[in-house]
Amino acid sequence: MKTYLDSKIKHVASLALMMVMVLLSGCGRDTTSQLNITGASTVYPIIEMAKEGFTKQHDIRLNVQAGGSTRGFEDTLAGRNDFGAMARDLTAEEAARVEVFPIAYDGIGIVVHASNPLKSITTETLQRIYRKEITNWSQLGGPNEPIVAVNKADGHATLKVFMKHAGLTRDEIKADVVAGDNAQVIRIAANTRGAVAYVSMGEVIEAAAIGMELKLVNLDGIEPTIEQVASEAYPLRRTLYLVSKVPPAGNASLLLQFLSSEEGKQIIKRGNYVPLP
Amino acid sequence: MLASLAAVPPLMVVLLGMYLVVCSISALLQIPVAELFAVQWQPSGDSYGVLLLLTGTVTVTLMALVLTLLIGLSTSLYLTLYARPKMLQVANTALGTLGSLPSVVIGLWAMTWVVPLFGNSLSSAAITAALMIVPTFTLLCISALKQVPANLDENVRALGCSDRIRALVILQHARQGVIRALVLAASRALGEAVAIYLVAGNIAQWPELFGPIATLTTTLIGELDVATGAHRGALHILALLIMLLITLVSLFCRPKLIRKRT
Numbered sequence: 001m002k003t004y005l006d007s008k009i010k011h012v013a014s015l016a017l018m019m020v021m022v023l024l025s026g027c028g029r030d031t032t033s034q035l036n037i038t039g040a041s042t043v044y045p046i047i048e049m050a051k052e053g054f055t056k057q058h059d060i061r062l063n064v065q066a067g068g069s070t071r072g073f074e075d076t077l078a079g080r081n082d083f084g085a086m087a088r089d090l091t092a093e094e095a096a097r098v099e100v101f102p103i104a105y106d107g108i109g110i111v112v113h114a115s116n117p118l119k120s121i122t123t124e125t126l127q128r129i130y131r132k133e134i135t136n137w138s139q140l141g142g143p144n145e146p147i148v149a150v151n152k153a154d155g156h157a158t159l160k161v162f163m164k165h166a167g168l169t170r171d172e173i174k175a176d177v178v179a180g181d182n183a184q185v186i187r188i189a190a191n192t193r194g195a196v197a198y199v200s201m202g203e204v205i206e207a208a209a210i211g212m213e214l215k216l217v218n219l220d221g222i223e224p225t226i227e228q229v230a231s232e233a234y235p236l237r238r239t240l241y242l243v244s245k246v247p248p249a250g251n252a253s254l255l256l257q258f259l260s261s262e263e264g265k266q267i268i269k270r271g272n273y274v275p276l277p
Numbered sequence: 278m279l280a281s282l283a284a285v286p287p288l289m290v291v292l293l294g295m296y297l298v299v300c301s302i303s304a305l306l307q308i309p310v311a312e313l314f315a316v317q318w319q320p321s322g323d324s325y326g327v328l329l330l331l332t333g334t335v336t337v338t339l340m341a342l343v344l345t346l347l348i349g350l351s352t353s354l355y356l357t358l359y360a361r362p363k364m365l366q367v368a369n370t371a372l373g374t375l376g377s378l379p380s381v382v383i384g385l386w387a388m389t390w391v392v393p394l395f396g397n398s399l400s401s402a403a404i405t406a407a408l409m410i411v412p413t414f415t416l417l418c419i420s421a422l423k424q425v426p427a428n429l430d431e432n433v434r435a436l437g438c439s440d441r442i443r444a445l446v447i448l449q450h451a452r453q454g455v456i457r458a459l460v461l462a463a464s465r466a467l468g469e470a471v472a473i474y475l476v477a478g479n480i481a482q483w484p485e486l487f488g489p490i491a492t493l494t495t496t497l498i499g500e501l502d503v504a505t506g507a508h509r510g511a512l513h514i515l516a517l518l519i520m521l522l523i524t525l526v527s528l529f530c531r532p533k534l535i536r537k538r539t
Contacts, residue, residue, distance in 0.1 A: 066502070067502045067503060068502060068503025069503075070503065070505045071502070071504075074505045074506075148396070153479070153499040153500050154320040154500060154503075154508070155320065155321070155500055155503035155504055155508060156503055159321075170319060170321045171319075171322065176396075176397065176478060176480070176489060177397045177478045177479065177489060178478065178479040178480055178489075179479070179499070180499040181502075184475075188388075188397070191388055191392060192393075192397070
């Protein structure tokens with residue numbers, strides 16, 4: 001009887017220990033020398049690339065989590081991060097509640113499948129495609145191929161920026177495919193002959209470079225290049241921001257300094273974004 | 278030890294259920310209940326109608342189950358009744374491998390091979406879901422068919438019955454196992470997410486064979502990481518719905534599973 005009880009207690013104890021270990025496993029990190037950044041998936045690559053150089057200089061760890069601009073903003077308000085990352089302009093109401101720091105510009109490219117002979121598109125045509133007034137590439141002088149309009153899921157900054165540029169409301173957009181993150185948009189565009197999509201230019205350039213079958217087209221006669229985004233000629237561009245709840249001090253201001261330093265600018269360029277002048 | 282560990286799965290189900298219920302209730306404070314019955318899912322316009330997503334999930338699952346029944350039953354009948362033992366062994370290995378492939382691999386494969394044929398559509402989604410559930414279903418069917426006593430088959434053959442009658446008699450005897458396999462396949466198809474997300478098109482509308490479709494799970498995947506406020510709450514309601522659907526399906530098969538061994 002005794003052994004039975006003993007073993008029972010042991011087992012309960014070991015089970016409790018296991019649960020405590022599971023609960024604590026997320027808490028063991030040293031929180032003094034790290035910065036947490038959450039938000040826009042478009043800003044994610046920049047911080048990811050800045051990690052190495054930044055950590056080498058300052059011995060501060062960067063933790064990045066991609067989850068959309070609005071999430072980044074809400075996390076910032078709730079004090080769940082040191083910086084929120086945003087890939088769209090803040091509304092006046094939002095801007096009043098946080099400190100805002102622009103870090104780079106990003107062009108949003110219009111992409112089609114590599115086999116599509118289309119070279120150039122206008123904002124007005126895009127508007128009509130996304131309203132389903134134009135449904136076949138032959139209507140635009142291309143092959144007889146139904147247009148597959150790819151849209152971003154609700155909540156993504158790119159969708160908002162695109163709607164604003166094209167003068168479309170959410171109700172007007174009649175898409176054929178909805179994708180969440182940029183990678184999924186790129187996969188669909190590269191995989192669908194009739195696809196048209198809008199996505200962060202830097203990621204398209206990278207994807208095309210590794211041989212994915214998609215290409216950027218001119219928008220309103222302007223070439224979709226980083227240079228044209230930098231010169232502000234390319235019409236569909238946005239500013240990328242970091243936001244914080246309190247004026248950044250210490251580690252946080254070191255990160256802002258790093259991003260605007262020469263090394264930071266090189267990193268931003270390498271990611272096919274445009275650093276601030 | 279055994280008893281306390283055995284308590285873990287039910288406890289987890291209860292905790293998960295409670296979490297989803299609490300989240301859903303707090304979501305209902307932000308979303309008018311009537312809004313949930315709207316025939317539109319458009320979070321940016323504060324429309325959170327679950328009906329289209331529910332229909333999407335059920336349609337994809339039913340279509341996948343029909344495909345699975347056709348492919349899985351014929352495969353397992355052929356393998357158990359006619360194939361040589363060597364062939365059965367090879368097929369078993371292949372099915373086991375196919376069945377344990379991660380869903381994202383099946384999804385990427387389907388993007389390159391199924392989507393060019395059927396578009397980002399309900400059909401592609403159903404075929405992909407079927408791909409995910411056929412292996413397990415077939416393996417379970419094979420083991421059900423193998424449990425049919427050998428002398429039954431011998432008797433049927435001795436009576437000079439046709440091959441079709443022979444298959445029917447054996448199926449009749451193994452039907453409980455087959456139904457159980459089907460129920461398991463159904464709950465897996467209901468919960469399947471990543472693979473379907475990659476090929477379904479993810480637009481919430483009434484099912485059309487070659488039109489895009491959104492399901493409860495694909496909507497969760499596509500929107501969870503960016504959702505805030507009421508939108509996030511609504512996604513918790515979707516998660517709760519999936520859990521309820523799967524629970525319903527599992528309850529449906531429960532009495533036979535825990536039949537007492539004597």
